[in-house]
Amino acid sequence: MSGERNDVSDWWTTSIIDMAPGQIRFRGNPIEDLIGTVSFPQMIWLMTRGDLPTPAQAKLLECALVAAVDHGPQAPSIAAARMAVTCGLSLNGAMASAVNMLDDVHGGAGEQAVELYHWIAASVREGTALEEASATMVDKWQAERTKFVPGFGHRFHKPEDPRAPRLLALVDEAAAQGTVGGEFAQIGRALQKLLNERKGKPVPMNIDGATAVIYAELGFAGPLARGLFCLSRSVGVIAHAWEQMNQGERNKGPTPPSYRWTYSGPNPIDPES
Structure with missing residues (x-):
């Protein structure tokens, strides 16, 4: 019987949480000791990384999370959430619909940027000049x-x-205080310069690139950068879904009814008829 019980209890193995009647511990920390003493960014760090960050690290993480909460109804994730509500979905359904939109093109580029930054960092550590490493990578x-x-x-x-310069300035402050090394902020700026020169016009660092600088500076793996973006954008998602729910429209599509799509098949209907 004990062997069977071990088979069941060992089916899932985790170092994240230990729970028994009357007791909950996250990464070895009793929940009652965490409540009221750690912030939500600190809790995110603890759960994903296994230890508690310094207050300065948590502050920088919080800045990245705040910066990415929303970008308006034209953002696919926000639009999906609002449309989901008009189709009758609850808040959790709207949030699920929105988060599922955050992939490689919309919301997932932060993970890719962290990877590219690390390519460049590895090349620089091998002795290549930053500008050359950026161009090669x-x-x-x-x-x-x-x-x-x-x-x-x-x-x-x-x-x-407008989000990128502010976040980079905060990384500079954190680097001056010894919280982070500043290596990835330099890489981000080198990429900005390179792309501007190649394109012949400004190619702005966007929210994915700026938050990726912070996540790389703080030591988060690339896939976690995407997950953290999802956490951040969920704040905007729930706000828009709740607003739309209270506005009360039903089955509201992506464009007003008077606007039609472009049909490219045979025998189109005359739009004037």
């Missing part, structure tokens, strides 16, 4: 992955995404 990325350089370019914010 961008070429490698575009040859092996996609022509789009993750974390750069924005269809609305030109010549500058």
Whole structure:
């Protein structure tokens, strides 16, 4: 009987939580000791990394989380949440619909940017100059992955995404205080300079690129950068879903009813008829 019980209890193995009647411990810390003493960013760090960050590390993490909460109803994730509510979904359904939109193109570029930054950092540590390493690794990325350089370019914010300079300035402050090394902020700026020169016009660092600098500086793995973006954007998602729920529209599609799509098949209907 004991052997069977061990088979069941060992089916899932975790170092995250230990729970028994009357007792809950996260990473060895009693929940009652955490409540009221750690912030939500500190708790995120504890759960994903296994230890508690310093207050300065938690503050920088919080800055990245705050910066990415929302980008308006034209953002696919927010639009999906609002449309989901008009179709009758609850808040949790709307949030699930929105988070499922956060993939490689929308919301997932932070993970890719962390990876690219690490490519460049590894090359620099091997003795390559930063400018040369940036150019070589961008070429490698575009040859092996996609022509789009993750974390750069924005269809609305030109010549500058207002979030990026603020976040980089906060990284500079943290580096001056010894909280982070500043290596990835330098890489981000080198990429910005390179892309501007190659394009002949500003290619703004976007929210994915800026938060990726912070996540890389703090030592978060690339996939966690995407997960953290999902956590952050969920704040905007729930706000928009709740607002839409209270506005009360039903089955509200992506465009007003008077606007039709472009039909490219045979025998189109005359739009004037």
